[in-house]
Amino acid sequence: MPDNLIPEMQPKLHAALGEMVNAVATGYGSIDLIMPGVHKANGLRILQERWGIENHQVVAFGDSGNDIEMLQHAGFGYAMANARRAGKSVAGYDAPHNNEEGVLHIIDKVLESRSAVRLIRSRVRRRAAPGLLAWATADRGRCRRFYRAENR
Structure with a gap:
């Protein structure tokens, strides 16, 4: 349509x-x-409960109306540069266009932060599968790199 x-x-x-x-x-x-x-924020809540992650520790990316609840729920909700108006209105932060690897750009920035790295490492060791990071993303671009906590 x-x-x-x-x-x-x-x-x-x-x-x-x-x-x-x-x-x-x-x-x-x-x-x-x-x-x-039944929406993406609901799925995030389930993962957060399982792994003991607070809202302020969640980074989410969205570009359309089906991402609104997730962007509101996450402590760091990023609207992609190509996002619809509804997504941009609820997101607290802006990310570059998904065709320019906008999600990866923001993940790089988050992981470069010392406090974020400490936080992620402690959560991964205590609650999640070793070495695995979970990111909620609506980025339709191709992710060519994978981030593992043991490499940081």
């Missing part, structure tokens, strides 16, 4: 489906139908 028709279609879907689902623009010519309360 052309992106310019999505705002017109969302209220129609809401009228037809009521409160059963939320019609959320994802960009790229599509609309997600999401059950209330």
